[in-house]
Amino acid sequence: MTTPGMVLHFSVEGGDFAAAGEAASKIKKALRKIGIDAGVIRRVAIAAYEAEMNIVLHARRGRMTLEVAEDKLRVIAEDEGPGIADVDQAMQEGFSTASDLAREMGFGAGMGLPNMKKCSDTITIETVKDRGTKVIMDFNHR
Amino acid sequence: MNLREIQQLLAAEILWGEEILDGVEPRYACGSDLMSDVLAFTKERTLLLTGLTNAQVIRTAEMIDLSGIIFVRGKRPPQEVVTMAKERNLPLLMTELPLYETCGILYSAGLEGCSGLPSRRR
Numbered sequence: 404m405t406t407p408g409m410v411l412h413f414s415v416e417g418g419d420f421a422a423a424g425e426a427a428s429k430i431k432k433a434l435r436k437i438g439i440d441a442g443v444i445r446r447v448a449i450a451a452y453e454a455e456m457n458i459v460l461h462a463r464r465g466r467m468t469l470e471v472a473e474d475k476l477r478v479i480a481e482d483e484g485p486g487i488a489d490v491d492q493a494m495q496e497g498f499s500t501a502s503d504l505a506r507e508m509g510f511g512a513g514m515g516l517p518n519m520k521k522c523s524d525t526i527t528i529e530t531v532k533d534r535g536t537k538v539i540m541d542f543n544h545r
Numbered sequence: 546m547n548l549r550e551i552q553q554l555l556a557a558e559i560l561w562g563e564e565i566l567d568g569v570e571p572r573y574a575c576g577s578d579l580m581s582d583v584l585a586f587t588k589e590r591t592l593l594l595t596g597l598t599n600a601q602v603i604r605t606a607e608m609i610d611l612s613g614i615i616f617v618r619g620k621r622p623p624q625e626v627v628t629m630a631k632e633r634n635l636p637l638l639m640t641e642l643p644l645y646e647t648c649g650i651l652y653s654a655g656l657e658g659c660s661g662l663p664s665r666r667r
Contacts, residue, residue, distance in 0.1 A: 424604030431608065448608040449584045456601075509597045509605070514581035521585065 407470035423459040426467040427452035450522040454480035481537040555640040562636025571612035598622035603629040
């Protein structure tokens with residue numbers, strides 16, 4: 404990835420369902436403003452929204468970052484939270500550790516990470532138990 | 546088929562978007578209460594039928610540019626959810642019918658699902 408030309412950060416609070424989705428919404432608007440292809444924006448928006456929901460549902464707090472480079476977009480979702488015990492298991496469709504509250508919100512069906520993987524060109528997950536998780540997703544846009 | 550015709554087929558209440566119903570023409574519809582599935586399996590210009598009435602439904606619609614939302618089983622969203630929809634120019638309808646029957650009526654009338662299988666008109 405070439406040096407990013409634009410970097411935006413958004414803080415995300417764990418458990419704040421009223422604000423959940425605001426960071427993804429701002430990311431989407433920023434990409435639209437700079438004229439990124441609509442299909443790419445859709446993929447980024449879905450992946451960013453799922454990542455943001457994961458922070459709200461599982462972590463204490465976190466941060467979303469959008470980096471825009473000439474050839475690629477990068478979304479980083481990092482949190483202070485429980486970490487992911489088994490990443491391979493978490494990547495399987497239908498596997499979930501989410502609460503009943505998450506399910507009431509329409510999430511927690513075990514589709515979050517699979518959706519993020521499907522929408523991004525590459526995904527890297529760094530996680531430490533009881534410390535937190537960092538998800539890095541790249542999207543080609545040229 | 547535009548949203549006005551859909552609203553009339555379902556005898557649905559218009560929660561927001563009276564003035565824009567004629568101009569909104571969904572190509573597909575999806576019935577689900579799981580927002581991750583909606584994010585994963587819908588296409589552009591999809592109409593969502595759901596029994597979920599919280600803010601995440603509006604956020605989901607915003608992320609993937611849904612054409613509108615029909616709340617089924619007489620589920621009425623809270624005022625702040627209607628306000629969120631209004632801010633995003635997203636029409637909201639509500640029908641007393643359950644999800645299965647709402648889907649059946651629209652599918653029979655020719656509104657396709659997101660799987661790519663063509664709908665069979667009556």
